[in-house]
Amino acid sequence: MTTPAQGLHSHVLATLGLAITAGEYPPGTVLRTDELAQRFDVSRTVVREVVRVLESMHLVESRRRVGVTVLPTASWNVYDPQVIRWRLAGADRPRQLRSLTVLRSAVEPVAAGLAAENATPEQCRELTEHALGMVATSRGRRLEEYLVHDIAFHRVVLNASGNEMFARLGDVVAEVLTGRTHHHVMFEDPDPAAVTLHVQVAEAVRERDAARAEELTRQIAVGALQELDVLAP
């Protein structure tokens, strides 16, 4: 139904995970493993493995004599890329997009500052390359190409920061940018001001100007937030 998937496990996991994160089962809902096995037409073995994974994401809790209980949103591992993807695919994408964008606005400026201090020449080169790529594709309905450069740019910044936790947010940023592009304004061209800012960040990093890189990235973030305010409830 949702994903063909190779392997029963993946299929059941994707379906259940999506359903839970979409709020189809309100917190407190109790599922039984045999029931699930029957519903998905797989063995209890498969269901149990899926439940264990869901449990490790704190989406559900499994207790003897009770069953598998759906947990409230507050306990979910919302940093799990899988969970993020499910939620962005589901109903509360707007809320999720906003939370993540605020997170970005906190993290990316600091990451850019560190990148200015730690970026390798190679990373500087990549940064410039992608910034120019953004310029080149910022007009004429080339949003898909633009998106690729945008994602790559931010990923390089996060990696260049030298901080592992920042680096691992690359996937999150990618999901946010992709979701944003594929959701609203696919037809319009990106904000020219933002494009310029990216070029300037690349410059600042190349010139090892941490304060400037941080400030410019902060401006990008503010812009993204404002854009979201305009286009979302």
Added chain:
Amino acid sequence: MTTPAQGLHSHVLATLGLAITAGEYPPGTVLRTDELAQRFDVSRTVVREVVRVLESMHLVESRRRVGVTVLPTASWNVYDPQVIRWRLAGADRPRQLRSLTVLRSAVEPVAAGLAAENATPEQCRELTEHALGMVATSRGRRLEEYLVHDIAFHRVVLNASGNEMFARLGDVVAEVLTGRTHHHVMFEDPDPAAVTLHVQVAEAVRERDAARAEELTRQIAVGALQELDVLAP
């Protein structure tokens, strides 16, 4: 050996997860499920469930005809609280503590700013209470009590920010503070300057002064980073 644990699954998971995050199995190491079953003296069923969870954390990858391969650090879900706990318990605690503290320094100031805008009266009260608690326990070898207030304080700030992603970092902050306290300087009293700053943050939030709350929290973060620089390689 590590945890008695209730349930074979938890035990095997804890042992294996800890071993992998500790680097006992270099990336590329291949484990076989039957072998693991034998080693832990449990059924393959249990091992498979554990592997599935480990796989969802991107610590390992399971492929047919090959086995269970340990993945490089770069692909681990480093935001998974479980993974964080394992890593903090292991060998590279210093590195980990630094990464997490940098993350905090990026996130918490922004969270504090938002908290000043969104905190409920109840949350303001709690904030003040814990800040005063920190003051009260900041002298006379009462580090354990101090820690409780410190953790609670930061948790309230993160929750009060109203941002879900920030809120979920409460556990991470708790782990960092706990690790920090239980590692170095158990015997010394906390930095008085930091204590004062916490009181002031509570004040700023209560007075809805977002800019001040943000700035003060930034100072706390800077202090924490400096402290780490002094006490760690």
Added chain:
DNA sequence: GGGAATTAAAAGTACTACTTTTACGTCACA
């Protein structure tokens, strides 16, 4: 009416048999 004993429901565990994928080695052919 409250607390102890009983029951049964559901997850947890084990084991066994079978299927599916796929790395690797073999062999034929160019």
Added chain:
DNA sequence: TGTGACGTAAAAGTAGTACTTTTAATTCCC
């Protein structure tokens, strides 16, 4: 000698069954 088709076996994946353990809920006794 190199290259591609092919076969084989190793390991994970799946299924099903039987049994154990925990524990919520009911019953029953005082």
